[in-house]
Amino acid sequence: MNDDIVNYVDNCYSCKINKAQHQSDVIVKLSICKDTRNQHVLTFIDRFTKFVELIPITEIKAETTARHFIDRVILRHGTPRN
Numbered sequence: 001m002n003d004d005i006v007n008y009v010d011n012c013y014s015c016k017i018n019k020a021q022h023q024s025d026v027i028v029k030l031s032i033c034k035d036t037r038n039q040h041v042l043t044f045i046d047r048f049t050k051f052v053e054l055i056p057i058t059e060i061k062a063e064t065t066a067r068h069f070i071d072r073v074i075l076r077h078g079t080p081r082n
Contacts, residue, residue, distance in 0.1 A: 024069065026065075036056065040056070040059075041057070042064070046077075
């Protein structure tokens, strides 16, 4: 039964277009960089291409994440398409 489910999801057009295309996460509390004071790493992953963007940051805030998402993902690669 598991093989049938995997096969169905792999071949289902609706399943493919509705999967999340980007994923973000924050790696926290690393050693503080002396020069830039960065202590965290913001990650963006394109689940289709497996492309990873790693961005050192000093603070974990929604504004920081949004700014980097726009600058590093949207402006470089465009908006996600279905």
